Amino acid sequence: MDFGAFRPKLTGMHLTVRRSADRGFADHGWLVARHSFSFADYYDPAHMAFRSLRVINQDLVAPGMGFPTHGHKDMEIFTYVLEGAIEHKDSLGNHAQLLPGQIQVMSAGSGVKHSEVNPSQTERLHLIQIWIMPDRANLKPRYAEWTPTAEQLAAPKVLIISRDGRDGSAHISQDADVYRVKTQAAGTTSHHLAEGRGLWFQLIAGEVEIEGLKLSPGDAVKSEDAGTFTFKSAGPVEALLFDLA
Numbered sequence: 001m002d003f004g005a006f007r008p009k010l011t012g013m014h015l016t017v018r019r020s021a022d023r024g025f026a027d028h029g030w031l032v033a034r035h036s037f038s039f040a041d042y043y044d045p046a047h048m049a050f051r052s053l054r055v056i057n058q059d060l061v062a063p064g065m066g067f068p069t070h071g072h073k074d075m076e077i078f079t080y081v082l083e084g085a086i087e088h089k090d091s092l093g094n095h096a097q098l099l100p101g102q103i104q105v106m107s108a109g110s111g112v113k114h115s116e117v118n119p120s121q122t123e124r125l126h127l128i129q130i131w132i133m134p135d136r137a138n139l140k141p142r143y144a145e146w147t148p149t150a151e152q153l154a155a156p157k158v159l160i161i162s163r164d165g166r167d168g169s170a171h172i173s174q175d176a177d178v179y180r181v182k183t184q185a186a187g188t189t190s191h192h193l194a195e196g197r198g199l200w201f202q203l204i205a206g207e208v209e210i211e212g213l214k215l216s217p218g219d220a221v222k223s224e225d226a227g228t229f230t231f232k233s234a235g236p237v238e239a240l241l242f243d244l245a
Contacts, residue, residue, distance in 0.1 A: 014225045015211055018047075020218025023058075030065035034058045036202070036220060050222055051198045051244040052174050055131035058204075058218065060124055066117025072108035074139075076132040076172040078161060079104050079116065080180075080240065082204065083126035090114035094143045101153070103146040103160055105170040109139035128204065128240065134173045135163075146170040148180075156183045157191070157241070175245035181231070182238045188230055191241055195226040198244045206237035 024035035024042025035042045036056035037049055054075070066087070079086060080103050087097045088104055091113040098104055106114065118125035152158045152168070161178035165171040169178075181189050183206075193199045200222045201210070208215045209232045215221060223229070231239075 112141040
């Protein structure tokens with residue numbers, strides 16, 4: 001898997017680029033991971049979080065392997081499946097397998113234990129896991145899944161996570177809107193960022209240009225300037241866009 005190249009850059013629009021290869025890297029044999037923010041053995045004081053966004057991990061999990069039962073507390077966690085399948089079990093009694101395009105959302109709240117494994121004995125699992133810090137501690141733990149409708153599958157930009165669960169999105173306890181951007185051909189996608197909020201755009205697949213900056217798979221861009229951001233692509237694209245209080 002090519003996670004891209006690194007060369008930081010700042011534009012006149014105050015867009016800061018986080019190149020793919022600058023992310024934390026870990027190769028455990030069964031797990032190859034890239035960390036956008038400090039995580040586990042990767043520590044970078046310049047990249048601890050962005051507003052409430054605490055973790056973006058892009059993981060490749062070998063067949064039959066995964067994360068055994070472990071605990072979390074006071075974190076909103078969601079997993080976006082890119083390739084293969086993920087099997088989830090938790091102390092709330094939930095047991096499910098999710099496929100590409102589906103999302104599982106877990107509020108760890110006052111405490112929950114779970115496991116995440118690749119149930120296939122032949123195919124790898126490719127996922128992105130996100131941690132967002134909640135707006136308050138000791139929430140009641142909960143679990144939910146998001147599966148796109150046919151209309152959402154066809155839309156180039158879809159709200160998948162929000163605090164109020166609007167437009168069929170999954171709910172988290174934080175003022176954070178997360179969009180899936182996915183196109184099948186060349187095009188333009190825009191997003192308006194209100195005053196006082198922050199934008200993080202994480203490119204998963206394809207090539208994107210924003211204000212003259214060219215992004216490759218695994219690259220990200222952030223900004224805290226209000227205004228309309230336009231993302232242009234010459235072909236298919238998949239990305240996650242975060243609009244954060």
